[in-house]
Amino acid sequence: MNRKLKIIRAAAALFLIIVALPLLVAFKQQNSSKSLEEFCRTKVSGSINEILIQLKSAKTILETSKSIKSTKLVKSYSKARKAYKEIEFFIEYYSAFDAKFFINGPLVPKIELEISSEPFPPRGFQVIEEILFSDDKIDSEGLTKEYDLLIQKFEFLKEHYSTINIEENKLHDALQLQIVRIMCLTLNGYDCTINKESIKESAHAIAGMEAIMCFYKEKSTLTEPEENAYSRLTMAFKACRKELLKHPDSDTFDRLRFMIDFLNPLYIELQIFLKELQVKKSDLSYAVNFEVTSFFENESINRQCFSVYVHDSTALKEQAELGRLLFYDPVLSGNNKRACASCHNSSMAFTDAQDKSLSYNGSDKLTRNAPTLINAAYQKLFFHDGRQFNLEEQANSVFNNVHEMNTNEKEIVLKLKQSREYRELFSNAYKNTQDSSITAYSILKSLSEYIKTLESRSSKFDKYLRGTKTALTVEEKNGYNLFAGKALCGSCHFFPLFNGTVPPMFNDNEFEVIGTPERGDNKNIDPDRGRKHITGSSIHEHAFKTPSLRNIEYTAPYMHNGVYDNLDSVLVFYNRGGGVGLGLKVENQTLPFDSLGLSKKELNNIKSFLLTLSDTVGLTGKPNKLPRFENQRLNSRKIGGEY
The missing domain is CATH 1.10.760.10 (Cytochrome c-like domain)
Incomplete structure (x- = not known):
């Protein structure tokens, strides 16, 4: 090789190092960002296709079978729910209104005053679940209608998601919010109230998140700290799914242990990995404070986010x-x-x-x-x-x-x-x-x-969440698991605030019709029309905002009218099925009508748990003097x- 050629090749190599290599790296990084968007889009599209296959299959069964075999319908429903839960994080983030009003909202009529004063009837998966799993004869006409509406909605979303911009930082936000959703809603019976599949569905939701995070497994640009953080995150995902699938029974599942030993650690590991990636944070503000690594800490929910004066913070x-x-x-x-x-x-x-x-x-x-x-x-x-x-x-x-x-x-x-x-x-x-x-x-x-x-947020219960294992007794821990599970209290009083502000966005308050009696003799419903005065809607007749249960030990008498002067009476009221369970005429009651079937021991355990939410230490009282005039x-x- 002549000397001139060697010089040319050396110069080319030097050019590659100085100029071309950085450009290639930049191109790879840019392409990586696009790849995540397409990776996510493909996953979401695949799940929606599976949902549509199962919904259409169920509809065909209804239309062609002379004797409806509910087992086939249940099987299709379960497959559709699995596919939905795997992308719930995405739909709840990018199509929150559709999720609430058309896909997976609770089984009560809802009103969005900014849109209309007319109530939205319950729609979607939970309506189908109620029809499929009730003891009544299957309402094929009602089912067909719900399948048609869901098919129409998912076909729209499939087309919609094929073109929307999926930003990496927003996707990260959606994943973090999903863990909070599982912790506060799914594990507490917000959906799956009839078939009680919430534990299994939590596993599906976690699997869907893990599938998205698998994108980073093949990303060759991960640094050593990123790889280590990703490895720990993968282990946390697997541990959560394994624990959930090992104990699928909703009534006996130890939610408290799972949240402390598995789910919050997953939240922490996800936070750590996302911070290692150093992706620019989204410009959106949330009630959940992503700057606090553990969801159990006092500042994990940003109270300033609830103020109308969010930016006036001096x-x-x-x-x-x-x-x-x-x-x-x-x-x-x-x-x-x-x-x-x-x-x-x-x-x-x-x-x-x-x-x-x-x-x-x-x-x-x-x-x-x-x-x-x-x-x-x-x-x-x-x-x-x-x-x-x-x-x-x-x-x-x-x-x-x-x-x-x-x-x-x-x-x-x-x-x-x-x-x-x-x-x-x-x-x-x-x-x-x-x-x-x-x-x-x-x-x-x-x-x-x-x-x-x-x-x-520093009660005995909070201290237990943060690692003080001796803070709660066995009865108190059992009480929480009953509260969140069999008794369904947690489906209205949401963890961790235990009020009716709906996680994980915390931008909505729920109202319930429970049939509160006028007096302690339980003979007549209280005449107060509640939220009906505000909306004018019949669905809000006797509806009241779900109150906080924190410091319930000190806040007697209870209910909006103070009708019950002790906590035992309140628990008996709920256990009997609210106003309807007492024999009162409450046409629009949102509380389950039937008795919860809780034993005296179980009621006492729930009461023991509620008393662990007491925390008034450090709250300021009267000033020593007032300004003079x-x-x-x-x-x-x-x-x-x-x-």
């Missing part, structure tokens, strides 16, 4: 402390004698221990029970009937209610401006803004920031109100 500590003073100051009422604390006493978990709170006139009672304010920030709708959308609107409604505080924001602003101390406090909490001079906004926001500090008459007011 001087929150100062605003909350100002809000505490306002909360206990009766100057916010029309007669300077009632405070927010009048009905929300810190020594009673921010309730008042009354069946119904005292009215403004000091002699009559209001129409409903005062709910706890602890964890009140973790909601999207407020009051028992959900008539307000945020804490600020809720407080303003109380001010303007003639039976509660009997005042208005304009009057409150004028009074507070008469205090030099309040003027200074507002100026400090709202520096360099127009609200530093005391405005309706700054008053309401300060109150909301204080209420956000009333947080309870130039008007000496106002300085005689009582901290926390007179009544």
Whole structure:
């Protein structure tokens, strides 16, 4: 080889190293991103094809068979459900409305006021499940209708998903949210309430996630730390599926142990691997805080996400402390004698221990029970009937209610401006803004920031979740498993907040019709029409927002009307099947009518678990003094109100 040729080849090699090789790597990385999109699209399309095959097969059985063999229908249904659960993470993320209203929503009519005041009847898989697994004769006409609707919906989604942009970071978000969904909904009987296949379906959901993550197994650009993290993640996936398939019975499955020993570790390993990939985070904000690795930690749910003022996050500590003073100051009422604390006493978990709170006139009672304010920030709708959308609107409604505080924001602003101390406090909490001079906004926001500090996620139960194995007794652990399993309590009071804010997006509140009686004799239904006053819909006749069960030990009497003064009576009410089980006429009850069949021991275990949710330690109480006014008459007011 001549010297000139050697020089040319050496130059070419040098060019490859300096210029071409980085371009090839960049091209490979770019192609890798596209490959993930196509990899996911192929998986989703394959699952939808399987769903359509099974739905069409079932429809053919209904149309051609003279004697409907339910075993064949059940088999097709199970295969379709398996395929659906494997891509549930994707459909719930990219088509949340369709999932809720047409594919896999609960067996109750629903209303989306932003779309229509007309109720959406239950549709999809859960309706089919109810027909297939009930003891009644199979309703072939009803089944055919549901199959037609589902087929139409999945054919639309198949076409829709063939063109949408599937971004890697959004896909990562969907996978993380799916683990939360399994933990909070699937394992708690949110679906599969009739055939009780939730444990097996959780395994299918995890297998679907694992199938997507397999993309990274063949990605040759993984670094050593990424490979190690992926290896641990793969082991966590397999361990979860193995444990679920080993114990498929819903009533006896140890959900608590599974969440602690298997599912939360999977969540942690997924978080670690995704952080190792260093993919740019999506610009969307979620209630689930992906910056906190374990879902059991106190900050794993971002309470600021529930506020209407999400981006107004400066001087929150100062605003909350100002809000505490306002909360206990009766100057916010029309007669300077009632405070927010009048009905929300810190020594009673921010309730008042009354069946119904005292009215403004000091002699009559209001129409409903005062709910706890602890964890009140973790909601999207407020009051028992959900008539307000945020804490600020809720407080303003109380001010303007003639039976509660009997005042208005304009009057409150004028009074507070008469205090030099309040003027200074507002100026400090709202520096360099127009609200530093005391405005309706700054008053309401300060109150909301204080209420956000009333947080309870450090109870005995939470400590057990975080690794203190001695925190719970055998009875308490059994109680949780009954609560989430056989008793179906967890299908309305969602883990881990145990209220009706629906995980994992936490952007919706559920309302239930349980048939609460008017008095303890259980003879008549309470006349309060509940959410019907707000929506005007018959499906919301006697419907009320699902309340929090945290600190239930301190929040008696119970129900929206305070009809039951002890927890045992509440448990018996639910065990008997709510109002219908008591013999009351409740045409639209959403609670199962039949008795849950719980023994006295099982009821006691559930009660024992509920008492582990007590946690008021560290929550601030009354301030030592209130700001003074130039008007000496106002300085005689009582901290926390007179009544």
